[in-house]
Amino acid sequence: MTNRTTKRQASTVLRSVPVVLGLIGLVTMVVLGAVNGHFTTMHFAIGFLSITSMIGGLFWLQEVAWKQTVATIVYSVFFVFCATLVYLISANRNVRFDITRDQIHTISPLTRSMLNAIPPGHRVVAQIFAPASQHNQLARLLENCERESSRFVFELYDPDRDLDVVMQLGGTVRKGTIFVSHVNEEGELLARVDRGEFSLTNPLRESVLTNAIARTLQDENKKYYFVTGHGGKRLDGSDGSLTKLANLIVGSTFPIEGLRLAEGRIPDDVAALIIAGPARDLSAFERELLEHYLDEGGDLLLMLDPVMPGGEQLTNFEELIDVAGALQAPNLLVIDPSAVNISGYAFTPLGIWADHEISRATNQAPFSLVQSRPILANPNPPDDIEQYGIITTNNRAWVERLEDLRTLSRFTPPSDPDEIGVYTMAASTRRPTPGGRFGDEMRMVVVGDSEGFTDRHLERNGDAALFVLQSLNWMRGEQDLLQVPPRRLTSTPLNLTATTAWMLAGIYLGLGLLFTLGGTAWTVARRRSK
Amino acid sequence: MTFLRQWSLIFRRELMAMFNMPLFYILCGIFFLLTSLVYLLMLLGFSRGDDGMSVNITDSVVRPTFHALHFFLLVQIPLLTMRMFSEDRADGMLDLLQTTPVSDWAVLAGKFTAAVAAFSIYIAMTAIFPFTTSMLSDVEWPVAVGSLIALVLSTAAYLSIGIFFSSMTDSQVVAAVLSYVVIFLFAFAQVFAEGTGIIPLMDAARHLAVSEHVAMLLSGNIAPMNIVYFIVLGFVFLFLTARTLEMRRWRS
Numbered sequence: 001m002t003n004r005t006t007k008r009q010a011s012t013v014l015r016s017v018p019v020v021l022g023l024i025g026l027v028t029m030v031v032l033g034a035v036n037g038h039f040t041t042m043h044f045a046i047g048f049l050s051i052t053s054m055i056g057g058l059f060w061l062q063e064v065a066w067k068q069t070v071a072t073i074v075y076s077v078f079f080v081f082c083a084t085l086v087y088l089i090s091a092n093r094n095v096r097f098d099i100t101r102d103q104i105h106t107i108s109p110l111t112r113s114m115l116n117a118i119p120p121g122h123r124v125v126a127q128i129f130a131p132a133s134q135h136n137q138l139a140r141l142l143e144n145c146e147r148e149s150s151r152f153v154f155e156l157y158d159p160d161r162d163l164d165v166v167m168q169l170g171g172t173v174r175k176g177t178i179f180v181s182h183v184n185e186e187g188e189l190l191a192r193v194d195r196g197e198f199s200l201t202n203p204l205r206e207s208v209l210t211n212a213i214a215r216t217l218q219d220e221n222k223k224y225y226f227v228t229g230h231g232g233k234r235l236d237g238s239d240g241s242l243t244k245l246a247n248l249i250v251g252s253t254f255p256i257e258g259l260r261l262a263e264g265r266i267p268d269d270v271a272a273l274i275i276a277g278p279a280r281d282l283s284a285f286e287r288e289l290l291e292h293y294l295d296e297g298g299d300l301l302l303m304l305d306p307v308m309p310g311g312e313q314l315t316n317f318e319e320l321i322d323v324a325g326a327l328q329a330p331n332l333l334v335i336d337p338s339a340v341n342i343s344g345y346a347f348t349p350l351g352i353w354a355d356h357e358i359s360r361a362t363n364q365a366p367f368s369l370v371q372s373r374p375i376l377a378n379p380n381p382p383d384d385i386e387q388y389g390i391i392t393t394n395n396r397a398w399v400e401r402l403e404d405l406r407t408l409s410r411f412t413p414p415s416d417p418d419e420i421g422v423y424t425m426a427a428s429t430r431r432p433t434p435g436g437r438f439g440d441e442m443r444m445v446v447v448g449d450s451e452g453f454t455d456r457h458l459e460r461n462g463d464a465a466l467f468v469l470q471s472l473n474w475m476r477g478e479q480d481l482l483q484v485p486p487r488r489l490t491s492t493p494l495n496l497t498a499t500t501a502w503m504l505a506g507i508y509l510g511l512g513l514l515f516t517l518g519g520t521a522w523t524v525a526r527r528r529s530k
Numbered sequence: 531m532t533f534l535r536q537w538s539l540i541f542r543r544e545l546m547a548m549f550n551m552p553l554f555y556i557l558c559g560i561f562f563l564l565t566s567l568v569y570l571l572m573l574l575g576f577s578r579g580d581d582g583m584s585v586n587i588t589d590s591v592v593r594p595t596f597h598a599l600h601f602f603l604l605v606q607i608p609l610l611t612m613r614m615f616s617e618d619r620a621d622g623m624l625d626l627l628q629t630t631p632v633s634d635w636a637v638l639a640g641k642f643t644a645a646v647a648a649f650s651i652y653i654a655m656t657a658i659f660p661f662t663t664s665m666l667s668d669v670e671w672p673v674a675v676g677s678l679i680a681l682v683l684s685t686a687a688y689l690s691i692g693i694f695f696s697s698m699t700d701s702q703v704v705a706a707v708l709s710y711v712v713i714f715l716f717a718f719a720q721v722f723a724e725g726t727g728i729i730p731l732m733d734a735a736r737h738l739a740v741s742e743h744v745a746m747l748l749s750g751n752i753a754p755m756n757i758v759y760f761i762v763l764g765f766v767f768l769f770l771t772a773r774t775l776e777m778r779r780w781r782s
Binding site for chain 2: 019023026030033040041043044047051054058059061062065068069072075076079080083084086087090091093095096097098099100101102104105132133135136139140156157158161162489490491492493494495496500501504505507508509511512513515516517518519520523524526527
């Protein structure tokens with residue numbers, strides 16, 4: 001009898017070995033992976049073997065004949081296979097219901113229309129090189145797009161591992177790059193754009209993908225030219241530069257290149273010229289070149305800062321916009337008493353979006369300029385010119401001469417009430433130029449400030465970037481198409497006072513204690529009564 | 531005796547057993563208080579406008595609280611399921627049950643649905659968080675209700691895993707340890723896979739990981755795929771449990 005018991009115990013110990021080994025294997029896998037900071041295929045192989053060993057061992061522990069054990073395992077594997085199949089069918093016929101109020105998981109109508117614009121037989125392939133941590137989030141957005149159009153395909157890559165794809169795409173790929181390719185029925189590559197825009201802290205936005213698809217379908221190779229040589233804002237990565245804005249522009253639309261007007265030629269592939277915060281005036285030759293460019297249907301984004309006392313007056317710039325666009329930008333300073341000292345700047349006016357094609361596709365959240373010139377309409381514009389304000393102040397603003405800057409700290413409103421009112425700080429103008437070399441219509445946007453768009457201010461001034469992006473889109477007539485407004489959640493203010501907080505704490509504590517103590521007391525009482 | 535009658539008998543017996551267990555009240559009470567603490571801290575952070583919180587209370591407070599509750603449930607479930615079959619195996623009750631005309635599936639379904647019902651009551655209690663908040667702010671009820679359903683579904687899947695391991699061994703400790711290991715593997719499969727950086731593995735883990743499906747449901751992005759996942763996962767482990775019980779019958 002003792003012998004039989006010993007034998008039985010020895011058998012149980014033996015049958016427990018696979019379970020114990022499985023557990024040790026699993027713990028080893030987790031510990032090794034955690035120590036190394038990452039998991040490799042080897043860890044997974046250990047994990048898989050461990051689980052198999054554990055479950056197999058548990059079945060073995062049941063002390064059933066081999067025949068039955070094998071039958072059970074085969075039967076179970078078949079069932080798991082069928083269950084997996086059911087899940088995969090449901091995953092492939094994936095339908096989603098976005099039950100959030102703000103529809104934050106649904107792609108925008110703009111993206112939808114863009115995806116539906118892919119010609120039959122053609123394919124748009126998005127190849128995305130993203131950090132592993134972003135893959136799930138990206139996959140959700142991309143699956144939404146894939147669901148909308150079967151002509152859209154996406155592939156997620158890791159640039160460190162998928163070196164063959166990296167080499168195929170030019171070898172300059174890093175994490176955060178998206179390539180969008182347009183392929184026709186024969187599999188020929190028609191166009192490819194790359195956007196090196198998103199990162200760990202700045203995930204891929206839907207607008208970047210939409211714009212990339214739009215660019216691929218349009219098959220255009222345009223560029224924005226950033227005019228240099230007038231001591232204006234740079235793209236050198238410094239706080240006072242427009243580097244972040246330029247990256248956003250490149251990520252959303254066309255590449256940017258520098259251009260010196262003194263070279264005497266504006267390239268044919270220009271999408272628009274950007275002049276930001278010039279400190280030196282145009283030469284007569286440069287002014288003539290720009291006038292000619294605008295007469296030929298060219299587009300211009302001009303950010304013209306107020307000139308501080310002692311600075312070079314920008315007369316040619318002022319005259320250029322008056323002649324070409326019937327806009328006046330006198331060297332005055334807009335004073336907005338409601339927004340002084342925002343970000344430590346004395347004359348920060350708050351920009352309010354006016355009703356304009358540019359503002360319609362935005363969230364129209366106010367943003368601050370640092371110090372702005374007023375942009376006024378010429379009282380007698382030519383008949384063919386249309387001018388509209390884009391960004392204005394509130395109705396309590398006025399303008400001051402910059403020579404009076406030292407006395408402005410008092411912010412005394414002018415005695416004449418007619419001088420107080422709404423001032424425009426950014427305006428657009430358009431004029432038909434039939435048969436022009438650069439297009440059939442000249443479009444220009446003039447802003448009275450460039451400092452508010454610098455790296456130093458841009459991140460805290462989100463809609464400032466949106467203003468520039470949307471202005472550039474408007475100049476190309478794509479204001480409704482290309483700017484996908486970022487999803488915003490509805491603000492739900494909370495009316496929580498200290499008393500209410502204590503009351504809530506009391507309710508939760510009371511309920512928790514009632515459940516625990518009440519339940520325990522009840523079970524004890526029941527046991528005693530039995 | 532029909533299957534329904536058999537199931538109803540076992541269900542009532544198991545539900546009463548669960549409610550007669552002080553451990554159930556103690557664990558649920560402790561985790562309810564912990565969830566309350568998390569909720570209150572988030573609510574205070576939201577009212578102060580802390581960094582990293584959005585302007586929407588459902589997104590900043592309600593959803594993260596239910597996410598935290600999901601992890602608390604992971605910890606609780608094996609402790610409560612460890613006894614479900616192990617105890618019956620150890621004291622011979624299972625042998626007795628298997629000699630009666632009650633089918634294995636009725637026993638299993640009874641135990642499983644009783645555990646799901648008990649946990650559903652506990653999860654329903656947490657509806658007090660969005661309810662009280664809706665008096666102070668504007669809560670998105672579809673998302674809150676969807677989150678509660680997601681918690682019930684994930685709980686059911688975890689319970690089936692716990693029950694399976696409980697049916698495998700006489701030892702409650704072994705059952706709890708094995709349940710923890712497998713539940714945590716399912717819950718965090720995606721984290722492990724992300725560490726490897728192997729994209730096919732990450733794609734597979736995205737489908738396999740419970741936390742991924744829970745996160746989708748909690749965020750108000752509902753797909754039939756997520757619901758099918760929980761049902762399939764639950765059924766797989768219940769099926770394995772049924773096979774284990776059947777093997778035991780052969781041994782008997």
